[in-house]
Amino acid sequence: MDIDVKNLHPLEVRLLRHVDLNEQITAERIIDELGYNVGQCNQAFSWLSAKGYLVETSRETRVMYELTEFGREQQQKGTPAQRIFTFIKAEGPQALPELALALQLEKSEIGSAFGQLSKAGYASMNEENKAQALSEELGGEFVLITELLRLGLAGELSEADLSEAQKSAMAKIAKKRGAANSPFKVIEREYIGFALTAEGKSAKEAILKAHITGEELGLVTSEMLSTGSWKEGSFRPYGLNAPTSRLIPGRHNPYGNYLQWVKDKLCSLGFEEFDGPLVENEFWNGDALFMPQFHSARDIHDVYYVKDPVHCKEIEEPWLSQVAKTHEDGWTTGSRGWRYSFDHEFTRRQVLRSQGTVLSAHQLPKAKVPGKYFGVARCFRYDQVDATHGADFYQTEGIVLGEDVNLKTLLGLLKMFAEEIAGAEEVKYVPGYFPFTEPSIEVHIKHPVLGWFELGGSGIFRPEVTKALGIDVPVLAWGLGIDRMALMHLGLNDLRELFTPNIESVRMRRGN
Ligand SMILES: N[C@@H](Cc1ccccc1)C(=O)O
Numbered sequence: 001m002d003i004d005v006k007n008l009h010p011l012e013v014r015l016l017r018h019v020d021l022n023e024q025i026t027a028e029r030i031i032d033e034l035g036y037n038v039g040q041c042n043q044a045f046s047w048l049s050a051k052g053y054l055v056e057t058s059r060e061t062r063v064m065y066e067l068t069e070f071g072r073e074q075q076q077k078g079t080p081a082q083r084i085f086t087f088i089k090a091e092g093p094q095a096l097p098e099l100a101l102a103l104q105l106e107k108s109e110i111g112s113a114f115g116q117l118s119k120a121g122y123a124s125m126n127e128e129n130k131a132q133a134l135s136e137e138l139g140g141e142f143v144l145i146t147e148l149l150r151l152g153l154a155g156e157l158s159e160a161d162l163s164e165a166q167k168s169a170m171a172k173i174a175k176k177r178g179a180a181n182s183p184f185k186v187i188e189r190e191y192i193g194f195a196l197t198a199e200g201k202s203a204k205e206a207i208l209k210a211h212i213t214g215e216e217l218g219l220v221t222s223e224m225l226s227t228g229s230w231k232e233g234s235f236r237p238y239g240l241n242a243p244t245s246r247l248i249p250g251r252h253n254p255y256g257n258y259l260q261w262v263k264d265k266l267c268s269l270g271f272e273e274f275d276g277p278l279v280e281n282e283f284w285n286g287d288a289l290f291m292p293q294f295h296s297a298r299d300i301h302d303v304y305y306v307k308d309p310v311h312c313k314e315i316e317e318p319w320l321s322q323v324a325k326t327h328e329d330g331w332t333t334g335s336r337g338w339r340y341s342f343d344h345e346f347t348r349r350q351v352l353r354s355q356g357t358v359l360s361a362h363q364l365p366k367a368k369v370p371g372k373y374f375g376v377a378r379c380f381r382y383d384q385v386d387a388t389h390g391a392d393f394y395q396t397e398g399i400v401l402g403e404d405v406n407l408k409t410l411l412g413l414l415k416m417f418a419e420e421i422a423g424a425e426e427v428k429y430v431p432g433y434f435p436f437t438e439p440s441i442e443v444h445i446k447h448p449v450l451g452w453f454e455l456g457g458s459g460i461f462r463p464e465v466t467k468a469l470g471i472d473v474p475v476l477a478w479g480l481g482i483d484r485m486a487l488m489h490l491g492l493n494d495l496r497e498l499f500t501p502n503i504e505s506v507r508m509r510r511g512n
Pocket of ligand 1: 354355356357434437440456457458459477478479480
């Protein structure tokens with residue numbers, strides 16, 4: 001195997017150099033002997049293991065003791081027993097309450113510490129009921145405890161390293177009165193032994209042969225430049241073959257990009273963009289489009305109603321009166337109208353807009369003639385959700401108004417949408433029916449997986465729509481499902497994928 005040791009990190013190099021060929025190494029030794037901190041040590045071990053240079057050879061759990069805050073205090077001041085002994089040795093016999101006062105210890109602490117001393121024969125009560133010392137100095141367990149506290153100050157104690165006597169002294173004090181009142185905390189620690197694999201051994205040899213020490217400089221600091229010290233060091237080579245981490249820069253959502261692309265395209269063709277609120281009323285969503293209020297023609301959209309407030313405020317005039325009249329008897333549009341009495345309350349019912357055509361209706365009273373407008377509108381209709389239907393969806397809506405626009409102009413526009421914007425190769429234009437257009441045309445495209453589906457509808461607005469809203473020239477209108485166009489264009493098979501929150505699948509998707 002060809003071992004490329006140039007790419008090893010200095011932490012790995014120093015570790016490899018340090019470990020002997022047939023010896024077991026532990027993290028503790030590396031920390032001790034190489035001065036690594038725990039994090040560096042973990043990194044070096046995990047990198048080398050991942051490369052197959054080190055293998056785990058043993059694993060054992062050791063019981064360790066660590067000095068607590070309370071233990072530190074005792075180490076500094078002495079344990080209550082030691083303090084009592086030293087005090088009565090120096091000052092002569094003392095009553096226990098006086099001792100408590102002088103040593104600033106709780107009475108209970110004094111009581112139990114004196115109990116320990118007297119039980120071990122180092123102190124007793126004299127006739128005056130005062131504590132007196134019985135020997136020159138403390139020995140036995142008291143000395144062992146002092147020793148343990150001192151050792152504990154230097155670092156953790158491993159149970160395995162303690163003498164039998166120390167062990168039994170530790171057993172008494174470590175678990176005594178709950179963790180907070182115990183001088184030592186008991187911890188269980190895992191010790192993992194590692195050894196070099198055959199590859200690890202070859203890597204070590206390669207490092208030695210190449211005179212790589214792990215002390216090579218990796219960074220030139222301004223200080224090294226100003227003192228010239230860089231001249232003495234040798235430098236770490238660049239690991240040109242080292243794998244880099246995957247960089248994931250921020251990116252627009254592909255569907256967002258697509259919508260933007262469509263908008264840019266239409267703007268560059270001279271279209272002006274229109275927009276409007278999601279909550280509309282029956283007037284603009286249907287009545288202004290000559291959809292009879294209580295007729296099955298209205299049912300082509302299952303709209304969502306707004307619960308609160310149920311009705312909007314006033315509808316703008318003269319549009320309300322003109323539209324109402326047109327429904328009733330055709331007004332001056334030349335039509336006979338729908339011949340019913342227009343409901344002025346129904347028309348104010350609030351709905352979630354169910355078709356982008358609502359934006360076209362709004363635009364008519366303020367449109368320039370000639371003019372071209374488009375919008376991308378989110379619409380809501382009660383629908384069974386599947387690969388080609390959502391309960392909400394985007395339509396690209398548009399109108400072109402002018403003296404000389406006609407069905408041919410409309411067909412040209414539909415072709416552009418189907419072929420250029422959706423990218424469909426097979427397109428069908430079929431006669432359709434919408435209450436607001438005459439003639440009406442539906443566009444269908446063939447998706448490679450989903451087969452034929454409808455892109456949307458279009459037509460020439462009826463005079464009942466245009467005249468009631470103040471327009472007296474032909475108006476071409478269309479509303480096409482832009483989600484479905486995106487499906488085709490982005491090579492997807494399900495509308496729901498356009499809105500997926502799955503970041504990985506969005507990342508993998510091709511843009512446009
Ligand atoms: N609004 C119609 C489409 C349409 C728009 C404009 C003219 C004709 C038809 C629909 O949602 O299906």
